[in-house]
Amino acid sequence: MDLVMFDLDGTLVATAGEISDAVNDTLARFHLPAVPQAQVERWIGHGTRELLLQALASAGQTRVEVVRASSTLALIAAEFDRHYQRRSGTLSQLYPQVRETLTALRERGVKLAVVTNKESRYTATVLDAHGLTPLFDCVVSGDTLPTKKPDPAGIRSCLARFQVPPERALFVGDSSIDVATARNAGVRVWALPCGYNLGEPITACAPDRVINDLSALR
Numbered sequence: 001m002d003l004v005m006f007d008l009d010g011t012l013v014a015t016a017g018e019i020s021d022a023v024n025d026t027l028a029r030f031h032l033p034a035v036p037q038a039q040v041e042r043w044i045g046h047g048t049r050e051l052l053l054q055a056l057a058s059a060g061q062t063r064v065e066v067v068r069a070s071s072t073l074a075l076i077a078a079e080f081d082r083h084y085q086r087r088s089g090t091l092s093q094l095y096p097q098v099r100e101t102l103t104a105l106r107e108r109g110v111k112l113a114v115v116t117n118k119e120s121r122y123t124a125t126v127l128d129a130h131g132l133t134p135l136f137d138c139v140v141s142g143d144t145l146p147t148k149k150p151d152p153a154g155i156r157s158c159l160a161r162f163q164v165p166p167e168r169a170l171f172v173g174d175s176s177i178d179v180a181t182a183r184n185a186g187v188r189v190w191a192l193p194c195g196y197n198l199g200e201p202i203t204a205c206a207p208d209r210v211i212n213d214l215s216a217l218r
């Protein structure tokens with residue numbers, strides 16, 4: 001392999017606890033009931049803004065489209081932004097073997113990238129909080145390109161940047177969105193079972209291989 005691309009939430013870092021806290025800080029500020037972390041985990045995958053919309057719809061007992069069109073959304077999103085930036089890195093943890101494996105792959109000259117649907121300002125905070133930023137050659141966030149996963153543009157931009165053919169690359173993720181993204185780009189995909197797969201078992205989306213931790217890459 002010449003290039004390995006990783007999803008972020010649920011693959012490199014367990015982030016659900018602090019996302020959930022930031023969501024509930026925001027809901028409390030607007031006198032809305034809290035949502036359980038288990039529910040927040042099922043909303044991870046389409047980007048933090050989409051997650052916030054889901055939480056607001058659930059807490060307010062309305063539809064996501066109603067929240068999306070609401071005139072107060074910008075105000076609520078700004079409040080969430082403050083809480084999430086403040087909470088980032090406070091509860092999240094690297095999964096076992098992440099730092100060791102990234103370091104070993106880098107030493108072998110493998111290019112490393114993050115391709116996440118998380119917006120870039122949050123991606124940067126989370127990667128910095130865990131000292132991961134220097135380990136990656138490229139980071140593609142949910143708002144880096146006009147489209148996000150499962151569109152293959154993020155993977156393709158990494159392949160093009162490092163001039164790696166799809167068969168010499170691997171994508172590692174934790175969800176059906178990651179599997180679909182890799183398939184759309186013609187890249188092999190390995191998946192971790194203990195991340196956030198929209199509440200479904202990872203085997204349901206048939207990755208090329210299920211791995212228990214990143215040491216399988218070494």
Ligand SMILES: O=C(O)COP(=O)(O)O
Binds near residue numbers: 045046048
């Ligand atoms: O922010 C999200 O919802 C998803 O992020 P991920 O693509 O790293 O899983």
